[in-house]
């Protein structure tokens with residue numbers, strides 16, 4: 144199993160009551176090539192969870208296996224773990240600090256001790272992947288737009304060639320167009336390189352679009368886990384924790400009330416259209 148989390152508990156401050164413990168004995172698995180969405184309210188434990196997956200935080204108790212290796216074991220080098228697991232933080236562009244875009248993207252590969260030739264190759268490849276023109280390499284990262292800066296920060300992680308890519312709210316603070324572009328880019332990277340991709344988001348819409356699996360967090364626990372269809376079928380449970388389902392699921396529910404047979408687990412407008420067209424053909428034939 145590429146990722147297996149067993150009974151993961153994490154307490155920020157010793158002695159806090161169990162109800163306020165950040166992660167409460169969490170278990171899940173992620174398979175090769177999966178695109179996983181993690182969703183939950185502020186404070187539900189999403190960031191705490193992903194920081195465990197690249198060894199940034201150590202569990203209070205429990206185990207985390209990455210490709211069969213228990214990364215909570217003291218003998219495992221965190222440098223090796225971070226080579227495998229790339230973590231893009233929230234607002235990663237705030238961490239850009241070098242004079243040029245090239246140097247910023249090269250920072251990780253330099254730390255890996257790669258040759259100059261290999262570093263250059265990786266930097267330009269990463270720029271191509273995220274869609275930042277190579278001509279910008281010698282410019283300052285502060286001369287380009289916010290959306291571009293975020294792509295540059297993501298390129299810095301991709302240049303390390305991780306097998307697992309984790310992104311914490313990669314669309315936060317971007318306008319709708321910027322959000323869509325970044326999401327589509329992430330999906331494109333996932334499909335091209337087949338890396339496990341874990342996307343933390345507040346938006347059901349964003350996650351519904353691409354995820355193979357959704358993990359719904361609530362108060363430090365996994366409330367639901369499954370395919371988008373499995374999860375959105377549990378609309379009531381999601382509503383109870385104040386999350387709701389994608390708009391299309393609500394629309395399907397309203398259509399069903401009107402006697403139009405749209406299943407409760409439709410995921411896209413295209414699918415819904417198909418069911419409505421079928422219904423209309425049925426009326427015509429009566």
Ligand SMILES: Nc1ncnc2c1ncn2[C@@H]1O[C@H](COP(=O)(O)OP(=O)(O)OP(=O)(O)O)[C@@H](O)[C@H]1O
Pocket residue numbers: 155156163165183184185186187188189190191192
């Ligand atoms: N450095 C810290 N010290 C103490 N408690 C913390 C710390 N970071 C997070 N917490 C607490 O741990 C819990 C989980 O927080 P976490 O940041 O993982 O949630 P989240 O779901 O990622 O939230 P957000 O969507 O706002 O990023 C919350 O109760 C939070 O207050």
